[in-house]
Structures are given as C-alpha cells and as structure tokens.
Amino acid sequence: MDWEFTRETFLSLISALPLTLALAGTSIALGAILALALALARTSGIFALDWFARAYVFVFRGTPLLVQIFLIYYGLSQFPAVRESLFWPVLREPFWCAVIALTLNNAAYASEIIRGGLQSVPHGQVEAARACGMPRLMVFRRVVLPLAIRQALPGYGNEMISMIKSTSLASIITLMEVTGVAARIISETYRAIEVFVVAGFIYLAINFLLTRLVQLVEFKLNPHLRQPENAAAAVIAGDAR
Amino acid sequence: MTQPGFLDLLSFGPDGWAKALLAGAWMTILIALSGYTIGAVIGTFGAWAKISGGRALRVAADAYTTVLRGIPDLLVIYLLYFGGSAAITAVGRLFGSEGFIGFPGFLAGALAVGITSGAQHTEVFRGAFKAVHRGEIEAAIACGMSRALRFRRIIAPLTLRHALPGLGNVWQVVLKESALVSITGVVELLRQSQIGAGSTGLPFDFYLIAGLIYLAISTVSSVALRQAERHFNRGVRRG
Numbered sequence: 001m002d003w004e005f006t007r008e009t010f011l012s013l014i015s016a017l018p019l020t021l022a023l024a025g026t027s028i029a030l031g032a033i034l035a036l037a038l039a040l041a042r043t044s045g046i047f048a049l050d051w052f053a054r055a056y057v058f059v060f061r062g063t064p065l066l067v068q069i070f071l072i073y074y075g076l077s078q079f080p081a082v083r084e085s086l087f088w089p090v091l092r093e094p095f096w097c098a099v100i101a102l103t104l105n106n107a108a109y110a111s112e113i114i115r116g117g118l119q120s121v122p123h124g125q126v127e128a129a130r131a132c133g134m135p136r137l138m139v140f141r142r143v144v145l146p147l148a149i150r151q152a153l154p155g156y157g158n159e160m161i162s163m164i165k166s167t168s169l170a171s172i173i174t175l176m177e178v179t180g181v182a183a184r185i186i187s188e189t190y191r192a193i194e195v196f197v198v199a200g201f202i203y204l205a206i207n208f209l210l211t212r213l214v215q216l217v218e219f220k221l222n223p224h225l226r227q228p229e230n231a232a233a234a235v236i237a238g239d240a241r
Numbered sequence: 242m243t244q245p246g247f248l249d250l251l252s253f254g255p256d257g258w259a260k261a262l263l264a265g266a267w268m269t270i271l272i273a274l275s276g277y278t279i280g281a282v283i284g285t286f287g288a289w290a291k292i293s294g295g296r297a298l299r300v301a302a303d304a305y306t307t308v309l310r311g312i313p314d315l316l317v318i319y320l321l322y323f324g325g326s327a328a329i330t331a332v333g334r335l336f337g338s339e340g341f342i343g344f345p346g347f348l349a350g351a352l353a354v355g356i357t358s359g360a361q362h363t364e365v366f367r368g369a370f371k372a373v374h375r376g377e378i379e380a381a382i383a384c385g386m387s388r389a390l391r392f393r394r395i396i397a398p399l400t401l402r403h404a405l406p407g408l409g410n411v412w413q414v415v416l417k418e419s420a421l422v423s424i425t426g427v428v429e430l431l432r433q434s435q436i437g438a439g440s441t442g443l444p445f446d447f448y449l450i451a452g453l454i455y456l457a458i459s460t461v462s463s464v465a466l467r468q469a470e471r472h473f474n475r476g477v478r479r480g
Contacts, residue, residue, distance in 0.1 A: 062413075062459045063452040064420035067431060071452065074438065075445035161311070168313035172424065183319050192324030200312045207311040 002194065009185055009198045013178050017202065020177040023167040026099050028160055031106030038111035043118055053111065060108035066169055068105055073097040073173045098170035102163065110159050117152030118144065150221045157214035161207050178202055247446050250437070258437050258447075265433030266454050272350055272429055273419040277412060279355025284362020291367050302363065309360035314418055317357055322349040322425045350422030354415055361411045369404035370396070402473050409466040413459055420455070430454055 038056060041049035060068070076082045076091055090096045121144050129139040171180030182199040186192050219226075253259045290302035309317070325344030333342045373396060381395045423432035434451040438444035 059452075059456065062456040064417040064431070064455055066420045066423070067434075067448055067452045067455060070431075070435075071445065071448040075448045078443060078445040165311075165313040168315040169421075171315070179313055179315055179319075182316065186319055186323045190323060190327040190330075192320050192327060196316060196320040196324070199316055200308065203312045203316070204308065 002191075005189075005191065006194050006198060009195055012185065013181055013195075013199055013202055016176055016178045016181040019175065020164070020167050020179075021206075023095070023098055023102065023170055023175070023177060024160075024164050027102035027106055027167075028163050030099070030103040031110055031163070034103060034107035035110035035114050038107060039114040039118055042111065042115050057108045057111060060105055065101065065105050065166055066172065069098060069101040069169055069173060072101050094170070094173045094175050098167075098173060098175060102166060102170075105166070106159065106163050109162075110156060113152050113155040113159060114148065116155065117148035117150075120151045121147045146221075150218075153214060153218050153221065157211065160210060160214070164203065164206055164210065250441070250443070250446055251450065258433075258450075261433055261437070262430065262450060262454065265428060265430040266458065268427065268429040268433075269416075269419050269431075269455075270458065272347065272354065272422050272427065273412075273416045275347075275351035276354025276358060276419065277415045279351060280358030280362045280411070280415065281408075283355060283359030284366050287359060287363030288366035288370060291363065292370060306360040306363050309357055314353065314357045315421055315424075318350065318353040318421055318424065321353045321356075322346065325349050346422070346425030346427040350419070350425050350427055354418055354422065357418065358411055358415045361414065362408075365404050365407035365411060366400065369400045369402075369407065372403040373399045402477075405466070405470050405473060409463070409470075412462060412466070416459055416462070417455070 038053045041053040044050065072091070073094060082088065082091060125143055125147065126139060129143045134142065167177060168179035170177055171183060174180075176184070178199055182195050186195045189195075250258050251262075287302045287305060290298040294302065322344055325348075326342065329342045329344055330340075377395055377399060378391065381391045386394065419429065420431045423429055423435065426432070428436070430451050434447040438447040441447070
C-alpha cells in the first residue's frame with residue numbers, strides 16, 4: 001500500500017463527497033413527499049388512485065435505475081417539444097436528471113414501506129381519536145402519521161442506505177461524485193485496489209453514520225418501549241435490599 | 242431520410258432492431274444467471290460460516306456482508322473490471338507480452354454481480370436455516386443419518402423451502418443490477434439499446450423498449466417464482 005497515493009486519493013474523493021450527499025439528500029427529501037402521496041393513493045380506496053399507484057410501483061421497481069436515468073437524461077432530449085419547453089434548462093443538467101430519476105425510483109420503494117406503516121396503525125387508535133372529536137386531518141397528523149413513521153422507520157432506513165449507494169449511478173451520466181472520481185482515478189492509474197478501499201471506506205462511513213442516526217431517531221420515537229430511568233433505579237435498589 | 246417509427250424499430254425487417262435487442266436480452270439473462278449462481282455458491286459458504294464456522298470465519302463472513310451491503314455495486318464492477326485488467330496485464334508482462342490486456346467484461350460483470358448478491362444470499366440462507374425446526378434435525382440424528390445425508394435429505398430441502406421468497410427477491414435485484422455490466426462493454430440489453438440509440442438518434446424509443454423488456458423478464462420470473470413457491474410448499478399445512 002502506497003500511503004502517499006492513498007492520501008491523495010482520499011483527498012480527491014472527499015472533495016466529491018458534497019455532490020454525493022447533495023444527490024442523496026435532495027432525492028431522499030423529494031422522494032419522501034412523493035412516496036407519502038403514493039402511499040396515501042394506495043390506501044385511499046379510490047379505484048383510479050389505487051391503480052395509478054400500483055402501476056407506478058410496478059414499473060419503477062421492475063426496471064433498472066440506470067435505464068430510468070438514461071430515459072430521462074438522454075431519452076427526453078429526443079423530443080423537440082421538450083428541448084423548447086421551459087423545463088429544458090433543468091432537464092439539460094445531468095444533476096437534475098439524476099435527482100429526478102433517483103426521486104422517482106426512491107418514491108416507488110419508499111411508498112411500499114410507508115404503506116406498510118400506515119396499515120399497521122391499530123384501528124382502535126383511529127377510533128379513539130375520532131371519538132375525541134378530532135377532524136380527519138388532525139387524526140392523520142396527530143395519530144396516524146406519527147405511528148406510521150415509527151413503524152416504517154427501520155425499513156425506511158434501509159431504503160435511505162440503498163439511495164446513498166444508488167447515487168453512484170450518476171457517475172455514468174458524467175457527474176463527478178465519489179464513484180465518478182474513483183472511476184477516473186482508477187482508469188488513469190490502474191490502481192484499482194487502493195482506490196476501491198478508500199472509496200469503499202467513505203461509503204461505509206456514510207452508511208454507518210446514517211444507520212446510527214436512524215437508530216437514534218427510533219430510540220427517540222419509542223419512549224414507551226424504554227425502561228423509565230427511575231424504575232430501573234428502583235429495581236436496582238430493590239435488588240440491593 | 243425519414244426516421245423509423247417505434248414499431249419499425251421492434252420489427253425484424255431492415256430497420257428493425259428486434260433481433261439485436263433479443264440477443265441483448267439473452268445476454269442480460271446469461272449475466273444475471275451466472276452472477277446469481279456465483280452468489281448462491283458464495284451465499285451457501287457465507288451462511289455456513291456464520292452459522293457453524295469458528296470465530297475467525299464468522300468475523301470474516303460478517304465483514305463480507307457488512308462491506309458488500311454498504312458500498313455501491315458499481316464500485317465493485319469497477320474494481321473487478323479495472324483491477325482484473327491490471328492483474329492480467331501484470332501476469333502477461335511476466336510472460337513477455339507487451340501492452341494492455343483487457344479483462345473479459347462478461348467475467349468481470351458476472352463476478353461482480355455474484356460477489357454483491359452473495360452478501361444477500363448469505364443473509365437469506367442464514368435466515369432460512371434458522372427457520373428449520375430443531376426437532377427435524379434432531380429426528381434425523383436420532384434416525385442415525387450421517388452429517389452428509391442429513392444435509393442432503395433434511396436441511397437442504399427445508400432451508401430451500403424457507404429461502405424461496407428471499408431468493409426470488411435476490412433474483413429480481415440481480416436482474417436489475419446486470420444493467421450496470423453495460424459499462425464494461427458487454428453487449429447486453431442496455432448496451433445494445435445504447436448502440437441503437439446512438440445509431441438512430443432515438444434514445445427515448447430505445448430506452449423505453451429496454452425498460453419494457455426488463456419489465457417483461459421480471460414479470461415472467463415473478464410468476465415462475467410464485468409457481469415454484471406453490472410447488473415446494475405443497476406439503477405444508479396452512480392455517
């Protein structure tokens with residue numbers, strides 16, 4: 001292992017980290033909104049909305065992300081109408097194409113996770129809220145959504161990690177995020193192993209931090225599963241007696 | 242020159258790309274199958290190491306699954322494709338050859354897909370083995386079956402039954418992951434679509450067709466998997 005080369009590689013890969021995080025952050029945030037809308041459509045009981053959400057999930061989970069990225073980045077420019085529209089400044093940018101593709105893809109997977117969470121909310125809780133006189137929106141905001149988020153969080157955490165990994169595909173449409181820079185260094189120097197180790201370390205570090213963050217949020221959201229601190233102290237005191 | 246319509250692209254005629262695209266789809270299936278098989282072999286060993294290996298084996302298997310599930314698959318493909326080429330070139334130089342020798346893209350792709358899916362296979366097999374009742378294994382021991390016989394007749398079939406839904410998921414992931422192999426220049430479905438898009442100037446049509454073919458393959462395989470699940474669970478009482 002050549003330490004000087006490893007250090008240089010690390011520095012150039014770290015400088016590409018903001019782009020990876022921007023891609024992941026933007027598409028996770030936008031994807032969450034879309035996913036919630038899709039999950040609500042799936043559970044709405046309205047036939048057209050339900051089937052739209054089903055078809056959406058089927059198409060986006062059944063095709064490779066790379067095909068979706070190509071379809072948006074290269075495919076849309078085929079139509080003169082798109083090139084002349086006011087969306088063109090956005091659709092011309094590889095960054096926004098990658099974000100759109102990642103968002104659409106992420107929403108399909110996340111909507112199923114959120115749907116599972118929404119459906120796991122016990123009916124009695126909703127009835128209790130209704131009995132207290134809460135209007136529908138307030139029931140959703142105060143009871144259903146918090147419980148659903150708590151239930152969906154572990155699965156959603158996995159989806160966020162897979163999103164971080166998916167941002168690497170943006171390198172294929174010329175974006176120089178961590179994998180893109182790693183590929184450039186590898187093809188210039190042919191020292192695949194060192195670069196791989198450094199890039200792999202960066203991704204593992206992000207995913208480790210993300211897992212910890214999700215665990216922390218899970219801990220905060222589940223106060224009813226924790227032992228109260230003074231109860232624990234009482235047990236210890238009881239043992240001592 | 243008029244551009245061919247969407248259906249012309251799909252025909253077998255002079256303007257048609259049907260034959261090339263089908264060949265690409267076949268290559269995609271081949272890559273996915275090879276990668277999946279490699280992954281299943283790795284997964285079997287990985288699960289064995291995690292369940293009954295010693296401390297060192299267990300730590301190694303844990304490290305393998307943690308790392309491979311935390312880094313992008315694309316990075317693994319780059320490692321094998323470029324790293325393999327560098328290794329082969331170095332070996333070639335020892336034998337007096339000059340210049341660069343490329344690592345075969347198919348091999349790099351199948352290996353990369355296999356190594357990444359191996360981590361998922363490991364977890365699927367481990368979970369499935371844990372679902373096998375202790376009593377079944379104890380009964381086999383009580384009947385006096387040897388280790389090998391026990392594995393072949395009791396553990397393997399029961400584990401496979403529990404693993405089937407998970408194995409199906411891994412297959413769908415592998416199928417989609419095989420699209421990444423296009424960067425090594427192997428002419429599979431996505432690469433063939435890129436070639437088509439480049440030579441006709443109709444990227445949207447070609448990527449749409451590619452997407453539809455992927456969708457068709459994954460739909461057919463999910464139907465087949467459901468059939469297989471029904472077949473292998475026919476002796477199981479429900480409810």
